[in-house]
Structures are given as C-alpha cells and as structure tokens.
Amino acid sequence: MTLARGVRARAGAAIPDATVARLPVYLRVLGVFLERGVITVSSEELALTAGVTSAKLRKDLSHLGTYGTRGVGYDVGYLRFQISRELGLTHEWPVVVVGVGHLGHALVHYGGFASRGFQIVGMFDVDPDLIGTTVTALQPPRTVQPLSELESTIAATGAAIGVIATPATAAQGVCDRLVAAGITAILNFAPTILTVPEGTELRQVDLGLELQILAFHEQRKVAAVQA
C-alpha cells in the first residue's frame, strides 16, 4: 500500500515509503495538539498518540530534516507545516463532481470537501432538470453543467481529482472519461468496481472492504475513517 516512491526531501535524499505512509498520521495527531493549544511536544508524547514508538517517530522525522530541539521537543505548528509541505497539502486541489443526484447533492452541500482543502470547480449531470441549477452553498456558487462539458472544464480548471456519484451503470463510463481527461485521483461513491486502462498504475482502495477487514481482524480497535 505504497503512497509514493522516490519522494525527495529538500536535501535530495529519498524518503522511505514506510515513512511517507506514516506522515499523514503524524499530521493528524499534530492537528489535535494544535487545537488543544499545545506549543511543544516530545517525540515520546507524539509517538504515544500516533501509535508508534518514539524511536520510529524520530527516525521518520529525521528523513524530513532536523526540525526538533534537543532537550525540548518539536514545535507543533512548525512541524505540522513541514509535514504538510512534504506531502503537498499546502495548496488547494480543484475537484469535479459527476452526478448531482441525492448523494452528489448531499456531498457538495456537506462542507467536508471545503474543510479539507478541496475546491469544487465543476458539477456535472445528464438530467435536464438538474443542469443549470446553482449550488449557492459553495464558495463561489457553482452551476450544474451538462456532462458534455466535462472535458473542457477539467482542461480549463486543471482539476486533478474527480468524484463519481452517479448510478452504478454510468460509473465506468465516467471513470474512463475522467482518466482520459487527465484526472489523477478518483473518489468513487457508485456501488461498483471500476477498472482503468492497462498500463495505468492504479491504487485501488475499497473503503467498505477495509472497514470489514478492520472489524474482523481488529476486534478491539477502532478505525475512524474520515470520508
């Protein structure tokens, strides 16, 4: 379940895959400390909350640079920024949403995208009753476009992420068009398995499947999957 290969630190040395995979966990935990107003944390505290050993945490952070202070610990805000930057999270990502039925409508109104740094730059449907309607809850407000404008909007906005909230039967066709248009990440809410062209390296994550596996194998653990 490799997130990245050959990610390069500023110094030029590659960051191990295993380390990159843990960085989002550290980021999340640092966010909690920040909310609580904590200024400084030791590797011991941070590791305990993140569920790793302090040795592993220090080793991981040492690949990014030397951001700690011996005898003191790490500055929560500063470390959080450095990890964010390493992961490429310091800027917003334009997103297109295909399918504005019940689920799609609820998703764009829910605020979960905006609060995570996603900006919805296009919404598409084939239903004439939906096309032309405006979602004023978005900043800025967006109007549902006909699906035929999908490619041109992706090209114009540079959207990198696509959300599929269509019926199952339409999902694969939409997926093909998103891939062809240059989308690099797809969040699929349609209850179907998508395939992408051969040669496209694909990281398939089935959230439902993962939940079941977690519930089965980690009976006493909790998986809080933020969707």
Added chain:
Amino acid sequence: MTLARGVRARAGAAIPDATVARLPVYLRVLGVFLERGVITVSSEELALTAGVTSAKLRKDLSHLGTYGTRGVGYDVGYLRFQISRELGLTHEWPVVVVGVGHLGHALVHYGGFASRGFQIVGMFDVDPDLIGTTVTALQPPRTVQPLSELESTIAATGAAIGVIATPATAAQGVCDRLVAAGITAILNFAPTILTVPEGTELRQVDLGLELQILAFHEQRKVAAVQA
C-alpha cells in the same frame, strides 16, 4: 498502515502484515476476472493486473495454502473464495447509521452498503421529525430511532460498524458513545477529526487527505477509491 498483526492461517502460521495488506487488491482483481468469465489465471497475469511481481504474488498466496495447480495456474472462483475467507468477508456485517439528515439519508438509500455485505440494522437521529420515519428501500425496512436507543440496539444486534453522518459538532459525542458501546470500526462523514480514548488502538485514515497525497505524489496514476 498495517491492517492486521498476527493473522493466522489455517495451518497455524502467521500471515505477514505486508501480505495481508495486499490481499484486498488480489480480491478485487479476481472479481474483475470472474466478471469477465475467466476460469483460470496464472500468477503472471494476476500479478500484472494487480501491479505486483509474479514472485511476490506466489509468495503471498503460499502463506494462505496451496491453492494453485502447477503447469496450469489458479482457479479464479476458488482462489477468490479462499482470500475472502481469510479476510473474514464471507459473512454480513451489521451496521448502525447515526444521523439521517441529507447525507445519512442519501447513504442509506444508495445501495452501496448492501452491495458490499453491510446490513443496516439501525438508524438514529435526534430530530423528532425524522424519528419514526421508515426507509422502505432497505431490506428489511428500518425505522429511524431516537439516539437514546443507540446503545441498546448495538447490544441487541451485535453491530460492529458505525457510520457517523451528523453535523460536525455532534460527531465526537457520537464517536465516544459508539466506542463505549463496543463498536470496532467507524466510518466518519462529518467534516471533523475524531479522537478516541487513550489506550484504544486507532487506525486513522483520512480519505480526503489520502486523495490529496495521491494526486500530488502520483501525478500520472489513478486512485479509484471506492467509498
């Protein structure tokens, strides 16, 4: 990003964590072959589609048992069943949904849960207008219950998975109650970060975050995240 530790094969030997993490990928790929009517696959074909080397695939499968036939390959349906069984996916999982507003309503109507082996055994809300309403789209139909009945329903149904689709402000309180009631996996749609009691081992996955990381680090790859 370990899914399981010390998972035991029938023979009694532990299956390596790295192998368990790849089993869902093989499962997904086998599903695609099955849909296409393919009877037998070689490790080479399967590995190519799954994005691993054939040596790694054979090594992984050897931990589960000897399910292949030398000179022939693997029976798609049989191997798929064996992996499913290993992952604990051969039976249904009871799910409770907390929050039946726009998003919760859309989720229970969408069919994505049922098609993945989740059975919704309880829906909860605090809104008097929603309590008592019945969702006939479910099999069997379910009636929205007051939140006060959350614990008793979890105990009665043995629900292991909870879905949070409440406003952000209510999510943490619901999370606490789910954990206390013995829920082992939480799918959180509220746009907030949840924390669980110290000592609870927690696997945090932020789907939004993962999408951003994928889009940033794997510019030419597609991540079809099935939500």
Added chain:
DNA sequence: TAGATTGTTAATCGATTAACAATC
C-alpha cells in the same frame, strides 16, 4: 513426454529497534 507454471529456497534489500552521543 514436453511445456508450463507453481511453491520454495536462499540471497539481497530495506525497515525497525534500542542504545547513546550530541546538545539544547
């Protein structure tokens, strides 16, 4: 039998861990 492909072996590679020197 001959060709094909698995399951396993052994060597290589990378990740984890504990201990501690460096240093705030």
Added chain:
DNA sequence: TAGATTGTTAATCGATTAACAATC
C-alpha cells in the same frame, strides 16, 4: 551546570527478489 530530549548509529528483524526444483 544538570536534566531532558533529539538525531544517529549499528544490530536485528522482516520483506522482496530471482532462480529453480517439483509437478501438473
């Protein structure tokens, strides 16, 4: 300075890989 905690070292552990004997 004395106490605390980082960043790094070196040894251990586990995962990956390529080659091939086993066998359908």
